[in-house]
Amino acid sequence: MIAALNGAFDDISKAMRLHRVWIALAHEDIGDQHRRTTLGPLWMLVNYFAFVGTFAFVFVTKDAGNPSYIAYVAIGMLVWFYLTETITMSVSLFQREASFIQGTTLPLFVYVMRLTMQCIIRAGYSLAGCVLILLLGGYGINTNWLVSMLGLLLIVLATPAFVMVFAFLGAFFPDSEFIVGNLMRVGMFFTPVFWVYSGQEGVQKYAYRWNPFTYFLEGVREPITAGIFPIQALAVTGYVCLGLWALALLLLGLYRKRIVFLI
Amino acid sequence: MTSITLNNVSLVYRLFEKLTLSAPGRRRSALGGNIAKSGTKQVVQALDDVSFELKAGDRLGLVGPNGAGKTTLLKVLYGIYQPSGGTISIAGKVDALFNIHIGFRPEATGRRNIVLRGLISGWTAAEIEEKMEEIIDFSELGDFIDLPFKAYSQGMAARLAFAAATALEPEILLMDEWIGAGDASFQEKAKRRMDELAEKAGIIVLASHDDALIQRVCTKKMTLRAGRVESLT
Numbered sequence: 001m002i003a004a005l006n007g008a009f010d011d012i013s014k015a016m017r018l019h020r021v022w023i024a025l026a027h028e029d030i031g032d033q034h035r036r037t038t039l040g041p042l043w044m045l046v047n048y049f050a051f052v053g054t055f056a057f058v059f060v061t062k063d064a065g066n067p068s069y070i071a072y073v074a075i076g077m078l079v080w081f082y083l084t085e086t087i088t089m090s091v092s093l094f095q096r097e098a099s100f101i102q103g104t105t106l107p108l109f110v111y112v113m114r115l116t117m118q119c120i121i122r123a124g125y126s127l128a129g130c131v132l133i134l135l136l137g138g139y140g141i142n143t144n145w146l147v148s149m150l151g152l153l154l155i156v157l158a159t160p161a162f163v164m165v166f167a168f169l170g171a172f173f174p175d176s177e178f179i180v181g182n183l184m185r186v187g188m189f190f191t192p193v194f195w196v197y198s199g200q201e202g203v204q205k206y207a208y209r210w211n212p213f214t215y216f217l218e219g220v221r222e223p224i225t226a227g228i229f230p231i232q233a234l235a236v237t238g239y240v241c242l243g244l245w246a247l248a249l250l251l252l253g254l255y256r257k258r259i260v261f262l263i
Numbered sequence: 264m265t266s267i268t269l270n271n272v273s274l275v276y277r278l279f280e281k282l283t284l285s286a287p288g289r290r291r292s293a294l295g296g297n298i299a300k301s302g303t304k305q306v307v308q309a310l311d312d313v314s315f316e317l318k319a320g321d322r323l324g325l326v327g328p329n330g331a332g333k334t335t336l337l338k339v340l341y342g343i344y345q346p347s348g349g350t351i352s353i354a355g356k357v358d359a360l361f362n363i364h365i366g367f368r369p370e371a372t373g374r375r376n377i378v379l380r381g382l383i384s385g386w387t388a389a390e391i392e393e394k395m396e397e398i399i400d401f402s403e404l405g406d407f408i409d410l411p412f413k414a415y416s417q418g419m420a421a422r423l424a425f426a427a428a429t430a431l432e433p434e435i436l437l438m439d440e441w442i443g444a445g446d447a448s449f450q451e452k453a454k455r456r457m458d459e460l461a462e463k464a465g466i467i468v469l470a471s472h473d474d475a476l477i478q479r480v481c482t483k484k485m486t487l488r489a490g491r492v493e494s495l496t
């Protein structure tokens with residue numbers, strides 16, 4: 001156990017010394033994805049606007065055009081897309097990096113940070129779009145935004161742990177790639193991304209209460225849409241973050257040398 | 264002092280039956296190392312009780328039929344694979360050239376690839392800056408250096424890979440069957456550089472099926488067969 005954790009920390013500290021590698025590679029990845037397009041990474045912004053716009057338009061309720069619902073969806077989508085993208089890409093991480101893993105001695109955490117970095121850069125475009133929507137919707141910048149940023153920060157801190165846990169899962173159980181992919185697609189409907197929970201009974205109640213993603217979302221959203229300090233949401237996010245890190249460190253310590261034989 | 268010592272090193276590939284929903288029952292080739300069963304798992308003994316010692320200035324040629332364990336041995340030396348048994352001790356900075364495409368991004372230019380390759384090998388920005396022109400000169404790629412890597416011929420890629428891997432004068436250089444792609448004049452140049460490296464008290468381990476090449480470059484020759492050392496001279 002102690003040896004495993006030492007191994008994990010060794011891997012991580014080596015990777016942190018190689019930070020310029022994953023920063024450079026993450027930029028290359030983004031560049032490659034958009035190399036032959038005219039708009040380049042701005043497509044991510046367009047994509048985000050299209051989704052938020054569609055939901056805001058389709059789910060017109062009695063308060064149609066209600067800026068608070070648009071803000072609700074805008075923040076919900078920002079966080080949800082970030083989490084979905086991170087998780088689904090993590091499951092196939094080690095397979096995608098197979099040629100590097102089998103040909104270099106880079107610590108595994110380099111690949112973890114490379115993906116983390118890539119996801120954060122991509123989310124940066126959606127974040128810019130989200131801020132724009134909020135400002136246009138009349139949400140002036142105030143101290144609540146700081147609380148919301150705290151929620152975002154927790155999510156960012158949890159990202160490398162998410163990546164590791166799902167990357168190991170994918171390496172040991174290749175079928176999980178498809179299972180996780182489908183779960184995340186369905187998960188959008190079981191998470192209050194675009195629907196609002198207002199005390200209904202039944203499925204929605206359980207989906208709201210027992211879904212950890214709810215708290216990831218609400219920690220960022222409530223300060224702005226409801227103007228409250230989301231103590232419970234932030235606490236749950238924090239605990240999930242700690243739990244994930246503990247699991248991730250254990251997996252990294254125990255199995256990092258086995259990965260090269262598995263992919 | 265640069266040195267490599269291996270004691271009774273063995274390596275077993277476990278063909279994990281990954282948990283899948285698909286039915287098992289693939290056919291596996293019988294070439295190469297020894298296939299065995301350990302419990303429910305299938306294993307390939309790729310290295311079996313390998314021991315040898317190399318000192319500064321040694322240039323070892325690895326030969327043997329396909330599947331003898333040459334690539335596996337080089338990867339154990341580089342630290343990619345942890346041996347299943349035995350001990351290894353290595354003193355010196357190691358660099359390796361396996362597949363010329365590893366660590367190169369097809370979409371990036373040759374120049375950008377040198378930077379990435381340098382970062383991956385742990386060079387500092389100053390070292391990369393300093394070695395850049397030298398690598399370009401040595402590879403003789405000229406203006407091609409600013410074209411994407413995918414536009415290179417195999418030999419051009421090999422030139423760049425070799426120039427980059429040897430630029431920082433690693434103390435131990437591992438090479439796996441790469442040089443064939445270079446033309447005669449480049450092979451001559453590469454051999455001179457390997458001579459220089461070896462003279463600076465480095466160690467070179469080169470796996471190849473080209474006996475003439477091994478003869479020209481190496482001072483020692485080790486024959487592997489089915490994971491065991493058959494002869495070492």
Ligand SMILES: Nc1ncnc2c1ncn2[C@@H]1O[C@H](COP(=O)(O)OP(=O)(O)OP(=O)(O)O)[C@@H](O)[C@H]1O
Nearest residue numbers: 276294295296307309328329330331332333334335
């Ligand atoms: N990833 C792997 N999983 C399972 N078995 C492997 C793996 N890589 C190699 N082997 C087996 O290990 C043995 C040694 O392979 P290796 O690649 O080291 O041979 P080699 O001497 O380099 O051969 P070649 O001359 O064809 O390059 C072979 O029997 C091969 O089937």
Ligand SMILES: [Mg+2]
Nearest residue numbers: 333334335439
């Ligand atoms: Mg080989």
